[in-house]
Amino acid sequence: MAGINIAISQHVLEPYLDCSVQYAILNTIFNKAFVPMDLPEDSKLEPSYIQYYRNQCTAAFTRHKNSLTLIITTHEDILAIIEQLKDLRLTREQIKDHLRSRIAIQPEYREKLICEAIDLGVRLWLMIDVGEIIQTLVPGQRPIKWEQGYLQPLLHATFTPSIEIHERVKLDRIFTIYNLERIAGLHIFWTSNLADHLRLISDNTKVAIFHHASFLEHHRTNNMFPPGFVEETLRTLALLLPSHNKISRKWFQIQQRKFILDSSAADHGDLSTEERQIDNFVFWHDRLVILKQVFDEAEPSTIRQWWCDRRRRVQWYTFWVAATVLALTIFFGVIQSIEGGLQAYKAFNPT
Structure with missing residues (x-):
């Protein structure tokens, strides 16, 4: 089997x-x-992805x-499905035909299990939520339905370039994930579903x-993704997690340890x-525009946010001068x- 160099007989x-x-x-x-000797170079990949792999298998x-x-039954069975998914000549129905020969139960239930097995393979290979995943949905998430035909055209249509919002926004250097949290008060939801990237929820x-x-x-x-899509997604991380911003990087390191995040997310330089x-x-044009609008329109509601919010310098100085005077x-x-109280006390109690 291409891509599998050792026997994988461990039960799933x-x-x-x-x-x-x-x-x-x-x-x-x-x-x-x-190979194991590659661990120092690729150790960033292992913890976050392997945890995702295990979570997806457990949920399914x-x-x-x-x-x-x-x-x-074994991990080799999962990887065999992924190898079939990589063959751009195979439709979903052809992959299902191959799996039907491996299970002898009632056709109605068999089809449900086969669809789950294929969708699990897609999720593990591409980190995109496909199929019936109700138990893992987050508010606002829209799972992708792949019911027939080829997978590649579906993904290209899902991630097609789209500019429907023509409002001009300035992606200045203060526009970072760290400031989205501390200034705009947004909660950061670290997702393992690529289709949810930059989505505002709740x-x-x-x-x-x-x-x-x-x-x-x-x-x-990977030509399953549209040309330029992966590069642009990495640039959004460079935009929101600039490598040379020490405060932002230190904040992300805390997040990384807390949530077992991919530490290389903050290693893609500065734009x-x-x-x-x-x-x-x-x-990601429209989602960036919407996110920037939310950031620009957010008003400080706590003392900490007032102190951190330097977007409008004159307003910031005016507020803190007034606060200091007060x-x-x-x-x-x-x-x-x-x-005055002491003086009054002395007047009535001279000794």
């Missing part, structure tokens, strides 16, 4: 993945030839009460960020002024009140 429901199985998974997903098998083992109180940069790096030449022009983004007025007023 075993709680731990052997090291050899992990490398076989990575080699198949990314058409690579990783739990959803069907482990009956999915009628089709998928009544515009959260923004989903796809953090698997290493995954994207290894998929640069120049020319590169930051909104016209340079065609796949604080000093109150302070000296309290001092005078205390002094």
